[in-house]
Amino acid sequence: MPIERCTLGVSGLDQCIEGGLLRGSSNLVAGGPGSGKSILCMQFLVDGAVKGENGMYVSFEEDETQMAQNFSPFGWELDKLVKGGKIMLKYFSPEHVATYLKAPVDPLLDTVRQYNVKRIVIDSASGYEILFDSDYSRRVGLLKLLESLKKYGATILITSERDLSTEAPNFIEFLVNGAIVLYNTRQGSQRGRGIEVLKMRATNHTQKIMPMKIDKKGITVYPDELFFQA
Ligand SMILES: Nc1ncnc2c1ncn2[C@@H]1O[C@H](COP(=O)(O)OP(=O)(O)O)[C@@H](O)[C@H]1O
Ligand SMILES: [Mg+2]
Secondary structure, three states, rough: OOOOOOOOOOOOHHHHOOOOOOOOOOOEEEOOOOOHHHHHHHHHHHHHHHOEEEEEEEEOOOOEEEEEHHHHOOOOOHHHHOOOOOOOEEEEHHHHHHHHHHOOOHHHHHHHHHHOEEEEEOHHHHHHOOOOOOHHHHHHHHHHHHHHHOOOEEEEEEEEEEOOOOOOOOHHHOOEEEEEEEEEEOOEEEEEEEEEEEEOOOOOOOOOOOOOOOOEEEEEEEOOOOOOOO
């Protein structure tokens, strides 16, 4: 079967991963607070929405109003995309956790089916993991979630605040097909933003850590420049 790609819609980045993520794959977006994980994820959904692929943004921490507010400075006309049913913002509140504990996957799958969702963001993995009370059930729960979503052919981004460069690998890194790491690192008296494709199955991806910027258009990556200046 030929490999189908799903663009991320981040200028400079798609060309570093042979045109996009593997369609139907699950991918981790890791990085510290403020490194741009949520922005990258929403940019991916906006890219899909304008190409006719519906998206769903799942948060366990922020409600729909907060989510919409976070992304309102960007020139994506997110309101329109949400009103038009092209992007679904889904909040799973702590009050509902007890209900979802029994079947945490089902409410998500209902939306995926109903709206023919092709791109999914889970922000964040730790938000999902607190639904479970043991390492074992956490692992099974996450695996079940990713496998069920894949059945619908959806391409998934899942965020994590774990520092993949220093922390020992966690089961989630082995479950996913790809991992992108974002940096917001101190360089002298200021911070610089960088991005790295750590792993991506079946993809000849770049090995460079590349600089990136965030502005009103979202994230732009500079693949011909180096993050660490000599
Ligand atoms: N319009 C903007 N222009 C430049 N930088 C921005 C803009 N909006 C947000 N940012 C930067 O993006 C950061 C938030 O990115 P976000 O994706 O929410 O981070 P994360 O999800 O990794 O915590 C902010 O802390 C700020 O530095
Ligand atoms: Mg975030």
